[in-house]
Structures are given as structure tokens and as C-alpha cells.
Amino acid sequence: MKDTLERKVGALTVRIDRTTCIGTVNCAKVAPELFVLDDVGIIAFREPPADVPPDVVVEACGVCPVDALAVFGSDGHEPA
Numbered sequence: 876m877k878d879t880l881e882r883k884v885g886a887l888t889v890r891i892d893r894t895t896c897i898g899t900v901n902c903a904k905v906a907p908e909l910f911v912l913d914d915v916g917i918i919a920f921r922e923p924p925a926d927v928p929p930d931v932v933v934e935a936c937g938v939c940p941v942d943a944l945a946v947f948g949s950d951g952h953e954p955a
Contacts (some may be wrong), residue, residue, distance in 0.1 A: 878892070879891065879892055880893065882924065887932050887954070889932060889936060890944070890945045890946075890947070891919065891943060891944055892943045892945075895942065896941070898916040898918065899940060899941075900912055901939060902939055905934050905935035906927055906934075906935035907921075908921060909921060909935060918943065
């Protein structure tokens with residue numbers, strides 16, 4: 876699997892840096908329909924892709940204690 880994964884979720888793009896992730900699962904607790912812990916204990920995107928409200932996506936990415944998740948709007952900037 877790649878070190879960095881990206882997925883479009885509505886108008887947002889979510890990026891997982893798998894080299895930084897420490898598997899706390901905080902993001903999956905907030906958005907279990909988007910994130911899942913894989914077989915090596917690192918966060919990955921759940922399959923099949925699910926629709927997740929933008930505020931939940933932003934919150935899930937914001938709870939990562941090591942900033943392994945990033946979310947960007949269509950303008951390429953992080954949502955406020």
C-alpha cells in the first residue's frame with residue numbers, strides 16, 4: 876500500500892499519511908464510515924467509499940494527535 880492515500884469526499888479531499896499514523900483510531904471513532912484500521916494497524920479508507928458530511932470529515936481529520944490526516948477544500952486550502 877502507498878505511504879500516502881487520497882480520496883475525494885464530496886467537495887473535500889482527504890489525505891492520509893500512513894508513515895505518520897500511529898493507529899490511535901481517533902478519526903475512525905468520529906467517522907467510522909470513512910476510516911478503518913487496516914491489518915497492519917494503520918488508518919486506511921473504508922471500502923466502499925461513503926458519503927460523509929463535511930463537518931464530520933473536518934472533525935475526524937482534526938482529532939489526529941500526530942497530524943497524519945489532512946483535509947482540503949476545492950480551492951486547495953484547509954477548511955476554516
